[in-house]
Amino acid sequence: MxxxxxxxxxxxxxxxLGQRLRELREANDFTLEHVAEFMQRTNxxxxxxxxxxxxxxxxxxxxxxxxxxxKNPRQRDGxxxxxxxxxxxxxxxxxxxxxxxxIDFVWLEERATEHWLFDSTTIPGIxxxxxxxxxxxxxxxxxxxxxxxxxxxxLRLERQKLLNRAEPPRIRAALDExxxxxxVGSAAIMREQLAHLVECSRLPTVNVRVLPxxxxxxxxxxxxFKYYVMDEPYPDLVYAETPKGAVYIEEPDTxxxxxxxxxxxxxxxxxTASVEFISALSEEPS
Numbered sequence: 001m002x003x004x005x006x007x008x009x010x011x012x013x014x015x016x017l018g019q020r021l022r023e024l025r026e027a028n029d030f031t032l033e034h035v036a037e038f039m040q041r042t043n044x045x046x047x048x049x050x051x052x053x054x055x056x057x058x059x060x061x062x063x064x065x066x067x068x069x070x071k072n073p074r075q076r077d078g079x080x081x082x083x084x085x086x087x088x089x090x091x092x093x094x095x096x097x098x099x100x101x102x103i104d105f106v107w108l109e110e111r112a113t114e115h116w117l118f119d120s121t122t123i124p125g126i127x128x129x130x131x132x133x134x135x136x137x138x139x140x141x142x143x144x145x146x147x148x149x150x151x152x153x154x155l156r157l158e159r160q161k162l163l164n165r166a167e168p169p170r171i172r173a174a175l176d177e178x179x180x181x182x183x184v185g186s187a188a189i190m191r192e193q194l195a196h197l198v199e200c201s202r203l204p205t206v207n208v209r210v211l212p213x214x215x216x217x218x219x220x221x222x223x224x225f226k227y228y229v230m231d232e233p234y235p236d237l238v239y240a241e242t243p244k245g246a247v248y249i250e251e252p253d254t255x256x257x258x259x260x261x262x263x264x265x266x267x268x269x270x271x272t273a274s275v276e277f278i279s280a281l282s283e284e285p286s
Contacts, residue, residue, distance in 0.1 A: 010051065010052040010053060011052065011086065011103075011104055011107075012104045012107070012108065012237075012248065013052075013082065013085050013086045013107070014052030014053070014055065014086050015051075015052040016052075016082060016233075016234065016235065017052065017056065017079070017082050017083055017086055018049060018050040018051050018052035018053075019050075019052075020079060020082070021049055021050050021056070021064060022050040024064075024068040024070065025050070025068065027068075028067075028068055028069065030067075030068075032046050032047060035064070035067065038063070038067055039060060039063060039064065039067075041060075052086075055083075055086040055087050056083050056086070058080070058083065058084070061079070061080060061083045062080075065079060065080075074232075078232050078233030079233060081233055082233045082234070090107065090110065091158065092106040092107060092110070092155075092158075095151065095154075095155045095158075097151060098148065098151045098152050098155050101245065101246065102155075102246075105239060105246065106155070106159060108228055108230075108237060108239065109126070109159060109162070109228070110162060111228075111230060111231075111234060112169050112228035112229060112230055113169055113170065113229050113230065113231055114169055114170040114171075114172070114228070114229035115169055115170070115171045115172065115173075115226065115227075115228060115229075116172050116174075116226070116227035116228075116229070116258075116261045116265075117171070117172065117173040117174065117226050117227075118174045118175075118176075118220055118224055118225055118226070118261060118264055119173070119174075119175055119176065119179050119224045120176040120178060120179060120220070120223050120224050121176075121178070121179060121182070121223070121224065122136055122179060122182075122184070123175070123179060123193060123197060124173055124175075124226075125156050125159060125160075126156075126159055126160050126162065126163065126171070127160075127173065127196070127197055127200050127206075127208075128156060128160075128193065128196075129189070129192050129193050129196045130153065130157060131185060131189045131192060131193075132184055132185065132189055132190075132192070132193040133153050133156045133157065134149065134153050135184050135185035135189060136184060137149050137152040137153055137156070163200070163203060163205075163206065164203075168203075168205045169205065170205050170207075171203075171205060171206045171207065172207050172209075172265065173206070173207070173208045173209070174209050174210075174211055174261070174264050174265050174268050175208065175209070175210055175211065176211050177210055177211060177212050177213045178213075180194065180210065180277075180278060180281055181281070190282075191282050194278050194279075194281055194282035195282055197278055198275055198278055198279055198282070201271065201274075201275050201278075207271055208271065208274055208275065208278070209265060209268035209269055209270070209271060209274045210268055210269045210273075210274040210277050210278065211264060211267060211268045211269075212268075212269060212277075215267050215268075218263075218264060218267060219260045219263045219264055219267075220260060220264060223240075224240065224241070225238055225239065225240040225257065225261075226238065226239045226240070227254065227257055227258060227261055235250050235251040235254075236250075236251050236254045236258075237249065237250055237251075237254065238250075238253075238254050238257045
């Protein structure tokens, strides 16, 4: 059996590490040639380190940190941790057949300490029921195979396990009223989904709010986005989907998005009123 090749796709982790290494080199006014000579590597190898194409092995990382004069223990440990994370794999890598690019998002979702979610068309994936998720994925993947849809549903349900892990992230989900009123699948599927959303809101780390139609114009007319609060050494990140793929926004450009989310959250119904609103919708005649 042929050995599976390591993907050459640049991951978020690899890109972050490369960017920091490049910043350290430039701060020291070192050329690629100087670093390559010190490391006994080619210029191309150092460039690939900085572009995130090549993971950096620990001995090389230690040598570069010494060369760049990184002595602060917190900064040094953070960069070493980031370097090690580039090599690490997780359960999500088994779903690369679903979407190689989406694996970055799943890793991000697992690592984040807080999820600030705003959705205007569908319930967030980590709060969906199997039937709702299957209907959403099958409709979106209209040209995909039944196996691809099945694997997509499996991945979505696997992601939801983070809600019940030992130290789950804090989830804040602000949902446009349209999300709750849009029927996905049958009336029975929607009733089950709304009831599930109420159950999720009872988890100690999950807060759900509804942005009602009566608010009128709001701060995200362009649609849904997700803000992820990260621990060091990772930066906070915003994730948004487009018809051409996902867009990631990094600090400091996340500041305006954070302010936008705070306004949406404040305009939404309080948690108790939101749960009552969702419960009432689930009991409306179909």
